[in-house]
Amino acid sequence: MNEIQKRLIAEVADLHDVPMGAYNFRANGKLAGRNTTANIDIQTKTEGSGIDIRIKDNTRNESVHIPVVLSDSGYKEVVYNDFYIGENCDVVIVAGCGIDNCGNQDSQHDGIHRFYVGKNSKVKYVEKHFGSGTGTGKRILNPGTEVYLQDNSVMEMEMVQIKGVDNTNRQTTAKLNKGAKLVVRERLLTHGNQQAVSGYTVTLDGEGSTADIVSRSVAKEKSYQKFEVKLTGNNRCSGHTECDSIIMDEGKILAIPSLEANNIDAALIHEAAIGKIAGEQLIKLMTLGLTEHEAEEHIINGFLK
Incomplete structure (x- = not known):
């Protein structure tokens, strides 16, 4: 990989060197590096574009890194990656895509990830998006995520996009069996004329299943955001969604919650708050010597942590 691609890898996967464990690096549609382990196998799909990642039963304290980078202006791709996680596992999966576009043609990556998580397994999934270039x-990113959680499995998802992506449409669906748990933490910043859509459709089928989905976002300048979430409870279960947003300048934010309870013991909650930065917060920081712009950035950075 060239220096631009290495920089993008560092931004989306926090990698400054070859990681320990399993990994698959993709640059401009081509394989740029791969490693498998005794417990984690990565294979190129025989049909279509993408990879299959298979994690054996009882695999614990191991990780998989699968970042994607695009540095050729005008390059567009759709990639399908399937994860088959065995039973009694505890693993970390780090994905993400970085686009550096210095040309006049649109560059686009659509990554479709499907997770089949076995019984009693825990997966932490980190997905970061980053854009740069003059x-x-x-720079267009459209991630699609499908999650299927078997009995007593856990999926923790960290979804981050805080710089440089012009358009994104993130769609996530999840189905939870008995005792399964889904936790999502989304952080999003848009500026300029950027547009970002986030959609979550979660079905709580199993008894005792739980979902907790929290989105924190900032819309600056003339950017637009849409957050849409639907929770369906089909059994004794609990679900919570929260949209907490800061709106600035001429930004626009639309939050659309939907709760559907099909069982008397389904407990579903949604919370939403959209507002500007409080004036007293700015004044307090400015009395400490910060400019108004520095105070705003300080508040935003703390809000999105």
């Missing part, structure tokens, strides 16, 4: 072409 060109007029757009």
Whole structure:
């Protein structure tokens, strides 16, 4: 990989060197590096574009890194990655995509990830998106995520996009069996004329299943955000969603919650708050010597941590 691609890898996967464990690096549609372990196998799909990742039963304290980078202006791709996680596992999966576009053509990556999580397994999934480049072409990222949780399994998802992506449409669906748990923490920043759509459709089928989905976002300048979430409880279960947003300048934010209870013991809650930065917060920081811009950035950075 060239220096631009290495920088993108560092941004989306926090990697400054070859990681320990299993990994698959993809650059401009081509394999740029791969490693498997005794417990984690990665294979290129025989049909279509993408990879299959298979994690054996009882695999614990291991990780998989699968970052994607695009540095050729005008390059567009759709990739399908399937994860088959065995039973009694505890693993970390780090994905993400970085686009550096210095040309006048749009660059786009659509990554579809499907997770089949076995009984009693725990997966931490980190997905970061980043855009850079001085060109007029757009940087477009459309991630799709499907999660299927078997009995007593846990999926923790950290979804981050805080710089440089012009358009994104993130759609996530999840189905939870008995005792399964889904936790999502989304952080999003848009500016300029950027547009970002986040959609979550979660079905709580199993008895004792739980879901907790929290989105924190900031819309600056003329950017637009849409957050749409639907929780369906089909059994004794609990679900919570929260949208907490800061709106600035001429930004626009739309939050659309939907709760559907099909069982008398389904407990579903939604919370939403959209507002500007409080004036007293700015004044307090400015009395400490910060400019108004520095105070705003300080508040935003703390809010999105």
